[in-house]
Amino acid sequence: MEFDKNVPIYIQIMDEIKHRIIAGTLKAGDKVPSVRDLADELKVNPNTIVRAYQELERDGLTETRRGMGTFIKGEGDLRGDKLKEEIGLAVARAFVQKMHDAGINDEEIISIIEKAIAEKN
16 A cells, blocks of 8 residues: 555545445455554554544444454445545545646546546446
């Protein structure tokens, strides 16, 4: 995972876990990697992982089971519209900011997005 220097790492980790939930690679009841394992994998301070997991729990997406680890909370399909919209908005905000930083205005951004959608179909 490559980190964006403009976004706190713990938020990027949270977003990655949310992406995995939306994609269905993480489902209700699945165990997320331990703090130590994920910190080693991503080469970040374990406190960063702890913060990400705490925020995910505060958001109601995970739960910590004493002595067992952290698990995706809920039952059934978690890929709800609210989570999709949250992730979509985060991605869109970052995209729009990068486009603005490159000197591209809102109308040009919309045109570029429309082209990209048309090319996909």
